[in-house]
Amino acid sequence: MARGLNKAMLIGHLGTDPEMRVTPSGQSVVNFTLATNESFKDSGGNLQERTEWHRIVAWGKLAEICNQYLKKGRQVYVEGRLQTRSWEDNKTGEKKYTTEIICSDMQMLGSGRDQGGQGYDNSTSYQQPASRKQSFGNNNPEESAPGSETEKDDLPF
Amino acid sequence: MARGLNKAMLIGHLGTDPEMRVTPSGQSVVNFTLATNESFKDSGGNLQERTEWHRIVAWGKLAEICNQYLKKGRQVYVEGRLQTRSWEDNKTGEKKYTTEIICSDMQMLGSGRDQGGQGYDNSTSYQQPASRKQSFGNNNPEESAPGSETEKDDLPF
Amino acid sequence: MARGLNKAMLIGHLGTDPEMRVTPSGQSVVNFTLATNESFKDSGGNLQERTEWHRIVAWGKLAEICNQYLKKGRQVYVEGRLQTRSWEDNKTGEKKYTTEIICSDMQMLGSGRDQGGQGYDNSTSYQQPASRKQSFGNNNPEESAPGSETEKDDLPF
Amino acid sequence: MARGLNKAMLIGHLGTDPEMRVTPSGQSVVNFTLATNESFKDSGGNLQERTEWHRIVAWGKLAEICNQYLKKGRQVYVEGRLQTRSWEDNKTGEKKYTTEIICSDMQMLGSGRDQGGQGYDNSTSYQQPASRKQSFGNNNPEESAPGSETEKDDLPF
DNA sequence: TTTT
DNA sequence: TTTT
Numbered sequence: 001m002a003r004g005l006n007k008a009m010l011i012g013h014l015g016t017d018p019e020m021r022v023t024p025s026g027q028s029v030v031n032f033t034l035a036t037n038e039s040f041k042d043s044g045g046n047l048q049e050r051t052e053w054h055r056i057v058a059w060g061k062l063a064e065i066c067n068q069y070l071k072k073g074r075q076v077y078v079e080g081r082l083q084t085r086s087w088e089d090n091k092t093g094e095k096k097y098t099t100e101i102i103c104s105d106m107q108m109l110g111s112g113r114d115q116g117g118q119g120y121d122n123s124t125s126y127q128q129p130a131s132r133k134q135s136f137g138n139n140n141p142e143e144s145a146p147g148s149e150t151e152k153d154d155l156p157f
Numbered sequence: 158m159a160r161g162l163n164k165a166m167l168i169g170h171l172g173t174d175p176e177m178r179v180t181p182s183g184q185s186v187v188n189f190t191l192a193t194n195e196s197f198k199d200s201g202g203n204l205q206e207r208t209e210w211h212r213i214v215a216w217g218k219l220a221e222i223c224n225q226y227l228k229k230g231r232q233v234y235v236e237g238r239l240q241t242r243s244w245e246d247n248k249t250g251e252k253k254y255t256t257e258i259i260c261s262d263m264q265m266l267g268s269g270r271d272q273g274g275q276g277y278d279n280s281t282s283y284q285q286p287a288s289r290k291q292s293f294g295n296n297n298p299e300e301s302a303p304g305s306e307t308e309k310d311d312l313p314f
Numbered sequence: 315m316a317r318g319l320n321k322a323m324l325i326g327h328l329g330t331d332p333e334m335r336v337t338p339s340g341q342s343v344v345n346f347t348l349a350t351n352e353s354f355k356d357s358g359g360n361l362q363e364r365t366e367w368h369r370i371v372a373w374g375k376l377a378e379i380c381n382q383y384l385k386k387g388r389q390v391y392v393e394g395r396l397q398t399r400s401w402e403d404n405k406t407g408e409k410k411y412t413t414e415i416i417c418s419d420m421q422m423l424g425s426g427r428d429q430g431g432q433g434y435d436n437s438t439s440y441q442q443p444a445s446r447k448q449s450f451g452n453n454n455p456e457e458s459a460p461g462s463e464t465e466k467d468d469l470p471f
Numbered sequence: 472m473a474r475g476l477n478k479a480m481l482i483g484h485l486g487t488d489p490e491m492r493v494t495p496s497g498q499s500v501v502n503f504t505l506a507t508n509e510s511f512k513d514s515g516g517n518l519q520e521r522t523e524w525h526r527i528v529a530w531g532k533l534a535e536i537c538n539q540y541l542k543k544g545r546q547v548y549v550e551g552r553l554q555t556r557s558w559e560d561n562k563t564g565e566k567k568y569t570t571e572i573i574c575s576d577m578q579m580l581g582s583g584r585d586q587g588g589q590g591y592d593n594s595t596s597y598q599q600p601a602s603r604k605q606s607f608g609n610n611n612p613e614e615s616a617p618g619s620e621t622e623k624d625d626l627p628f
Numbered sequence: 629t630t631t632t
Numbered sequence: 633t634t635t636t
Contacts, residue, residue, distance in 0.1 A: 003635075004482045008480075010478070012477075038474060081523070160631075161324070162323060165322045167318070209398065266482070267546065504633060
């Protein structure tokens with residue numbers, strides 16, 4: 001359960017193809033960068049553009065889906081939580097920090113035609129289970145009875 | 158899975174105590190209203206206040222927690238999806254519509270001392286599982302190994 | 315200023331062309347509907363689809379931009395606040411309620427090629443000023459010095 | 472105007488009193504850190520707690536309000552955009568990166584009684600103007616109109 | 629009434 | 633460095 005809210009919501013384009021790896025314990029992780037663009041006027045009244053780059057991390061099945069369907073240039077919606085991790089620079093021994101968005105929901109936007117798409121279903125989205133967050137039963141039990149196989153399928157399409 | 162985003166996020170105070178019922182199939186549902194307040198200046202420059210009322214619905218364990226811990230006046234954060242349902246007015250036979258927020262995440266805010274609180278843990282929050290939404294594995298499998306008992310407990314405190 | 319949070323965030327497709335009108339006081343208003351789609355498995359394990367329809371309202375320049383660039387079928391991101399207004403049914407005299415999203419930010423998504431697009435810049439977004447909300451100076455004054463003409467232009471493209 | 476969405480939403484407690492400074496050009500800036508807490512069960516099924524720390528930056532009037540009313544320990548809602556800036560470490564000459572949330576909306580939560588509060592209006596919130604974002608007129612001019620009946624009903628149900 |  |  002969260003005690004406090006920690007949420008990031010982004011719409012942007014992938015700057016790189018997703019990079020997939022598998023942890024020693026056998027879990028899938030994917031990393032990619034996402035650019036969000038913003039225009040503003042500077043103090044001289046000239047229209048300027050700023051691009052902000054975000055580091056996205058996804059785990060498990062969501063990682064696999066990102067790896068399979070996302071490509072550099074693809075427009076996506078990403079929702080997740082902010083996480084800053086520290087690591088030691090091998091060369092200097094210094095402690096460094098990186099802030100990442102741990103993705104819990106991803107949606108492909110647009111038609112995918114000019115996005116390097118090759119026949120995927122571009123309007124599908126994917127959401128992580130809330131199992132880590134101490135769940136409290138079904139959201140709407142009229143739709144999904146106890147014992148249904150809802151979560152046992154691997155892929156929804 | 159969502160195809161598209163449908164999200165509401167509210168911070169406000171309960172206008173009523175939660176009302177709990179159990180469906181014929183044995184599922185818990187809770188309803189309450191939430192007031193969000195906004196101030197603005199009218200065209201005369203005078204500060205005006207507007208209160209917007211929202212109808213909140215929660216299912217399952219989240220319903221039970223709302224029922225147990227929330228009281229009229231309590232300040233909460235509510236996240237959910239918008240849903241408009243129609244029903245027939247018994248007296249006139251007319252079709253009517255109500256828009257509700259189907260709650261998937263709730264957090265109690267503040268210290269609870271002057272909120273009618275009687276000893277509850279005011280900083281706990283609760284989130285629905287994403288089981289209805291075709292999940293894809295654990296959010297961060299390093300923390301919650303396959304086969305762990307994460308979701309088998311009833312209450313997180 | 316808001317006292318409380320009242321926010322809706324949607325990604326969906328327009329179900330209708332925007333309908334524009336001008337109020338007696340000369341203000342532009344636009345209305346359109348937005349569909350958000352969600353798939354889920356029913357208790358029998360079958361994939362079901364649900365479409366939720368939302369009523370979107372935009373005012374002022376944002377209304378004009380919606381009117382000019384949006385078309386039925388267009389995929390957009392919409393952010394706004396929930397507002398329920400009541401009106402009297404002319405035929406029955408009954409009081410009725412409608413919940414709408416008062417749009418404060420809109421973005422066109424995708425490439426626009428197969429969306430009825432006719433040469434507009436599809437990646438532009440538009441955001442309402444916060445003038446009604448008791449503002450407190452510039453967000454980042456290094457970028458927009460006092461006295462700059464930031465808000466005097468009508469159209470950003 | 473944004474082209475793409477870049478939004479962070481946080482509810483947490485200040486880890487430090489806000490630190491205010493004034494830029495050479497005379498603009499106010501405030502910095503503080505915000506802790507968001509999350510509980511989860513580890514793979515052994517034990518309840519663990521994680522605290523995530525966020526660096527918040529506010530400009531202009533919003534900076535002044537944060538400086539005046541916020542204190543270490545205060546619970547707040549913060550909304551803003553993610554921004555990563557780089558700087559050179561004086562000692563090592565290395566390039567380093569920091570991700571901050573440029574605050575555009577802030578709300579004090581709770582009653583403020585045990586939060587070091589000294590008579591401020593604890594339920595006030597503050598929102599930046601959207602002047603940098605190329606605004607398009609009034610959000611809802613019907614509300615600013617003298618004598619409109621829009622807001623006179625109390626309860627919609 | 630949208631989209632895939 | 634916060635909070636419960």
